Amino acid sequence: MSLTAAQILDLAPDASSRKAGQDQAKPAKWAGLGRSGPVIWGEIKGSGAAPYRTVADLSGPASKCTCPSRKFPCKHALGLMLVDAAAPLPEAEPPDWVAAWAKGRASRSAAAETKAREPAKPIDEKAQARRRQAREERVAAALDELDLWLRDLMRRGLASVRGEPYAFWDRMAGRLVDGQAPGLARRVRALPGLVAAGARPGAARPEAALGLGLGRIALLVRAARRLDALEPEQAAAVRAALGYPVTAEEMAARPDHTDAWAVLAHAVDEEDRLTARSVWLVGRRTGALAQVIDYGTAGSPLPPAPAAGQDFSGALAFHPGDPPLRAVFREGRAGPSPTAVLPGAGSVAAGLDGFAATLARAPWTERWPLRLAGVRLGRLADGSALAAGDATGCLPLRAAPHLPALMAVAAGRPVGLFGLHDGFGLDVLALEADGALYAVPAQDARPILMRAA
Amino acid sequence: MAGMAGVADRGADLWEATLAAALLGADRAPAGTAAAPWGEAGAADAGGALLARLAGYGVHHLAGLAVAAEQLLPAEPRAAAGPECPPAAAARLALLLSGGGRDRLREWCDLAAASGTRAPPWLLPALAAHRADLAEAVGRIAGAELAWLDRACGDGPAEADGPGPADWTEGTPAERRAAFAAFRRRDPTAARAALEAGFRAEKAEIRQSLVSALEVGLSEADAPFLETCLDDRSAGVRAAAQRLLPCLTRSLLASRMAVRATAALAVTSKRKLLGGTAHTLTVTLPEESPTLARDGVEPQASARPGGGTRARLLQDILGASPLHALAAHPPRLWIELALRSEWADPILEGLLAAIRRERDADWARALAGVLGEAYAGRLSGIRRTNPLRALWARAAALLPQAEWEGLVEDAFRAGEAETVLAHLGHGPAAFSARFTAAHLDWLAAVTRGSRAERDALAKTWLIDRFAERALPDEDAAAAAAAILTRLPEDADERLRGQLARLAETLELRAAMRREFGSPFTAGESARG
Numbered sequence: 001m002s003l004t005a006a007q008i009l010d011l012a013p014d015a016s017s018r019k020a021g022q023d024q025a026k027p028a029k030w031a032g033l034g035r036s037g038p039v040i041w042g043e044i045k046g047s048g049a050a051p052y053r054t055v056a057d058l059s060g061p062a063s064k065c066t067c068p069s070r071k072f073p074c075k076h077a078l079g080l081m082l083v084d085a086a087a088p089l090p091e092a093e094p095p096d097w098v099a100a101w102a103k104g105r106a107s108r109s110a111a112a113e114t115k116a117r118e119p120a121k122p123i124d125e126k127a128q129a130r131r132r133q134a135r136e137e138r139v140a141a142a143l144d145e146l147d148l149w150l151r152d153l154m155r156r157g158l159a160s161v162r163g164e165p166y167a168f169w170d171r172m173a174g175r176l177v178d179g180q181a182p183g184l185a186r187r188v189r190a191l192p193g194l195v196a197a198g199a200r201p202g203a204a205r206p207e208a209a210l211g212l213g214l215g216r217i218a219l220l221v222r223a224a225r226r227l228d229a230l231e232p233e234q235a236a237a238v239r240a241a242l243g244y245p246v247t248a249e250e251m252a253a254r255p256d257h258t259d260a261w262a263v264l265a266h267a268v269d270e271e272d273r274l275t276a277r278s279v280w281l282v283g284r285r286t287g288a289l290a291q292v293i294d295y296g297t298a299g300s301p302l303p304p305a306p307a308a309g310q311d312f313s314g315a316l317a318f319h320p321g322d323p324p325l326r327a328v329f330r331e332g333r334a335g336p337s338p339t340a341v342l343p344g345a346g347s348v349a350a351g352l353d354g355f356a357a358t359l360a361r362a363p364w365t366e367r368w369p370l371r372l373a374g375v376r377l378g379r380l381a382d383g384s385a386l387a388a389g390d391a392t393g394c395l396p397l398r399a400a401p402h403l404p405a406l407m408a409v410a411a412g413r414p415v416g417l418f419g420l421h422d423g424f425g426l427d428v429l430a431l432e433a434d435g436a437l438y439a440v441p442a443q444d445a446r447p448i449l450m451r452a453a
Numbered sequence: 454m455a456g457m458a459g460v461a462d463r464g465a466d467l468w469e470a471t472l473a474a475a476l477l478g479a480d481r482a483p484a485g486t487a488a489a490p491w492g493e494a495g496a497a498d499a500g501g502a503l504l505a506r507l508a509g510y511g512v513h514h515l516a517g518l519a520v521a522a523e524q525l526l527p528a529e530p531r532a533a534a535g536p537e538c539p540p541a542a543a544a545r546l547a548l549l550l551s552g553g554g555r556d557r558l559r560e561w562c563d564l565a566a567a568s569g570t571r572a573p574p575w576l577l578p579a580l581a582a583h584r585a586d587l588a589e590a591v592g593r594i595a596g597a598e599l600a601w602l603d604r605a606c607g608d609g610p611a612e613a614d615g616p617g618p619a620d621w622t623e624g625t626p627a628e629r630r631a632a633f634a635a636f637r638r639r640d641p642t643a644a645r646a647a648l649e650a651g652f653r654a655e656k657a658e659i660r661q662s663l664v665s666a667l668e669v670g671l672s673e674a675d676a677p678f679l680e681t682c683l684d685d686r687s688a689g690v691r692a693a694a695q696r697l698l699p700c701l702t703r704s705l706l707a708s709r710m711a712v713r714a715t716a717a718l719a720v721t722s723k724r725k726l727l728g729g730t731a732h733t734l735t736v737t738l739p740e741e742s743p744t745l746a747r748d749g750v751e752p753q754a755s756a757r758p759g760g761g762t763r764a765r766l767l768q769d770i771l772g773a774s775p776l777h778a779l780a781a782h783p784p785r786l787w788i789e790l791a792l793r794s795e796w797a798d799p800i801l802e803g804l805l806a807a808i809r810r811e812r813d814a815d816w817a818r819a820l821a822g823v824l825g826e827a828y829a830g831r832l833s834g835i836r837r838t839n840p841l842r843a844l845w846a847r848a849a850a851l852l853p854q855a856e857w858e859g860l861v862e863d864a865f866r867a868g869e870a871e872t873v874l875a876h877l878g879h880g881p882a883a884f885s886a887r888f889t890a891a892h893l894d895w896l897a898a899v900t901r902g903s904r905a906e907r908d909a910l911a912k913t914w915l916i917d918r919f920a921e922r923a924l925p926d927e928d929a930a931a932a933a934a935a936i937l938t939r940l941p942e943d944a945d946e947r948l949r950g951q952l953a954r955l956a957e958t959l960e961l962r963a964a965m966r967r968e969f970g971s972p973f974t975a976g977e978s979a980r981g
Contacts (some may be wrong), residue, residue: 005544009551020550026957028934062714083546086964151500154507157478210516211472215508222508348522356516363512378527378605380520386606391527396520404578407605408598411574412530423515438575448550451543 003058007307008081010266010441011061013071017078018444024079025086033083034092040084041098043410044076054080055098057105059334060304064101072301123328127239135180139242142179143221146188147170150218158210162195175452183243186271187217201385202398202425212423216364222282224362237362246319256315259283261290262337263306264418265429266442273297277442279305280369280418281312281327287344289369290316290327306334308430308439311407325369338439340452342416342430345373349392353423367420367427370395374414376406388417388426396425402440405449406431409438468514471506479503502833528605534597537832538570543967546572550579556921558583561965562590570967571595577602622651627956630662634669641670649678661689664697671697676704683747695749700810702775706748711778713770715741718800720782720790732782734790736800738763739770749773764799771803776813784819792835801844805960809852817851821860824848850879857881858888865895870906877915882922889923893932900940900952920955925962933959 012018024044031051031277033042038059043051046067054076056063063077073081083089094102149172153161161168162406169192176185194209197300204212204444223230223238231239255309261281269276275296296302306312314332318324346354352369375388377397385396386403397403398419406428409415416432430439438449474482495872515785537543540866542565549558565572572580572595581599584591591599603966621632637644648663655663664682667675682694683706698706719735727936739745740763741752751767752762779787801820824845827835849860861876873895884892896916899906910916923929933956940949 158477215511218508254811376527394525408574408577412528449575
């Protein structure tokens with residue numbers, strides 16, 4: 001199996017790595033190139049005395065290099081993968097250091113598995129219950145404070161709070177972090193951005209966005225106080241939205257959902273010194289949607305994940321929630337995708353009905369993935385935005401640098417779209433046309449698409 | 454959805470009213486008459502009640518938002534302008550667009566145009582970023598698609614209604630010049646007549662820009678009009694006419710120049726006693742005059758040392774006069790006599806300029822031939838100097854490509870590095886396959902040869918130019934790689950770096966051709 005050059009370049013953490021990676025992608029610079037199954041390796045002369053040893057596993061994709069760069073993957077790993085993408089490396093006997101790395105990875109993943117299977121030490125149930133109780137109390141206090149703050153806002157009026165500095169919002173968010181409700185803190189921190197944003201095509205007006213954002217927080221507060229009246233899955237969804245973590249034991253008890261999971265796109269959000277990467281998947285047999293979120297920081301890079309356009313054949317486990325969406329990877333292999341059809345896609349009206357049904361079950365939902373089939377791209381009659389539609393209706397497209405590329409690939413013909421809908425417009429992440437899948441690159445702001453499969 | 458319209462409308466009204474109240478604040482907004490969206494009484498205080506309404510109607514509003522299908526104006530389907538390029542070539546383009554050089558990007562565009570394929574649609578917007586610097590190359594392989602994209606994205610509504618010829622009489626100076634050049638390409642005579650009609654009313658800079666645009670489709674029929682431009686009020690217009698008229702060898706200006714040239718150079722023949730004829734060249738340096746200045750030959754303040762002002766006038770007159778003015782004697786005779794004259798430099802430079810302008814192969818052959826013999830020491834009385842070699846190299850570059858390549862291949866065989874390097878400094882932009890191979894053989898020999906020759910080679914940076922000019926088939930790429938591996942250990946780093954770049958560039962260029970599915974194309978070798 002191999003990754004395409006575009007998929008490899010999308011792994012690069014920034015534009016300079018993309019460029020540097022290409023500079024390393026010259027076979028002449030490498031020595032001792034070889035491959036064994038999905039594992040490729042080589043040595044390259046860098047500025048250090050000894051050549052760097054680079055090894056990559058394309059099925060991850062994962063890589064390791066002895067260079068001192070803090071970027072991940074480093075330019076050498078990108079270069080090595082690009083060399084292989086240009087002309088597959090010859091099969092060879094892996095040298096010791098490659099074998100050691102592969103073995104280390106296997107044993108680490110095995111160790112992680114056994115650790116997940118059997119609880120390592122007996123749990124002090126009393127202390128756990130005590131901690132849980134303390135947290136419940138702190139969250140309840142934070143909810144009370146937030147409720148008071150919201151009512152106060154409503155009495156003063158949104159027009160008057162639009163002039164408040166960021167610190168006004170950040171103070172409340174900080175109180176929520178102290179109150180162990182980080183999910184609510186994130187929502188509060190997002191509010192000043194909504195106030196400051198100008199009107200954009202395919203998005204709500206700033207004051208409406210602020211009103212809706214406050215309304216969602218109010219609904220969440222209301223639901224959080226009536227947890228016992230909710231179904232267990234719904235209650236779990238509320239707790240997740242508040243920011244309660246899902247424990248390892250809980251996740252271990254979740255059933256496997258085995259399918260051929262098509263990876264539609266990656267999306268990366270920078271949140272407050274944290275990089276959050278969402279991998280969007282859809283099951284080819286069940287049509288179920290899944291979002292796998294991983295966090296990375298400057299010190300600890302994001303874990304490897306299958307690239308857009310690949311298929312992850314294996315099991316996912318969903319977090320508790322209603323409707324289920326967030327998931328984690330379990331056993332499985334990434335491989336090339338046999339077909340590029342968008343499973344479970346439907347008309348615009350069906351997509352909007354699905355969005356409304358989601359709101360009915362979880363009205364605090366900010367954005368929800370939609371899959372559309374057979375839509376044509378064009379402009380709204382009033383010229384306010386680009387849009388996608390079919391005979392049942394149309395959806396404005398959220399302004400983004402990638403829209404012209406989507407337009408160009410669609411070429412006026414019906415296509416399939418995958419994106420996130422917030423009620424006002426669709427933020428497109430992937431497009432299917434002529435049996436090929438094109439993904440919006442996660443970290444590349446240039447107006448290009450990635451031909452994924 | 455039609456059945457829900459009434460409900461949705463009521464929802465929308467409630468939402469807008471609630472949002473307006475929320476903006477004002479519960480303290481100031483009139484107490485809501487509307488009940489909370491869910492039946493129960495929300496909260497005791499006004500703020501809480503408004504918050505509950507905002508939340509509830511907000512969700513209703515969001516869930517009900519829909520835009521009617523008729524609101525969409527779908528982009529018209531784009532007709533395929535040609536087959537899309539092979540996937541490997543598309544992947545290459547993606548790489549080039551995210552950090553390859555401009556030269557390679559242009560080459561990719563040329564290869565795509567030669568193979569009759571189009572750029573892949575998913576890269577069109579990224580390619581559009583290069584419309585400014587690679588306008589022609591990008592236009593050939595993606596022009597129709599990009600125009601369609603501009604219309605579909607609504608970026609250029611003005612362009613949408615003007616696919617026909619633009620009006621050259623309106624717009625910015627640059628637009629007018631482009632439109633006029635297009636008009637001229639379609640119908641040179643009508644374009645000139647149109648320009649002539651309204652010429653006097655135009656501003657000076659427009660006149661200048663449009664007159665220089667006559668370069669497109671220039672013919673003898675333009676001469677009378679250009680002749681009138683020599684008396685224009687604007688110096689820019691006069692200069693433009695002075696630049697174009699010498700290209701028309703039957704124009705009045707050309708005949709005046711011819712008279713001046715024959716007056717300056719005169720050959721007198723005397724029959725020798727022992728048979729044969731002795732020729733002597735008499736040079737009469739021209740005087741500056743207003744009529745000469747009108748034709749664009751003026752004394753230059755920065756005349757070269759060694760030649761005076763009048764020698765420079767002679768050079769400029771010869772450069773502007775038609776070669777048929779010298780038809781009285783064969784080219785070889787003129788050149789040999791000039792070479793032996795005390796005014797060799799201005800005469801030969803002037804002739805070089807005239808030959809370059811008229812692209813006269815016979816004269817070019819004569820000039821390159823005589824200078825080559827002179828440099829080889831086969832003409833008595835002529836010293837072998839470096840300036841002579843440089844002049845020879847420039848003259849040789851005027852030869853047709855095949856002859857130039859033959860001449861340089863001879864120099865390769867003669868093995869004199871200085872001569873080869875002088876010639877390689879000039880010559881065509883793209884070499885033939887045969888010459889590329891010969892050049893690589895020569896590089897292989899020099900890089901394994903003496904240290905002095907290696908250093909001379911590295912100093913000229915000719916290898917980098919060769920990487921661009923070579924015809925990069927698989928053999929050439931392999932040969933360049935072999936030269937690099939067989940380079941002696943003691944070779945200096947600069948040369949090693951240049952050869953490494955050569956091998957890399959040739960490999961890349963060969964790979965680009967491979968990805969288009971043909972070793973190289975006919976149109977490509979004709980380029981340059």
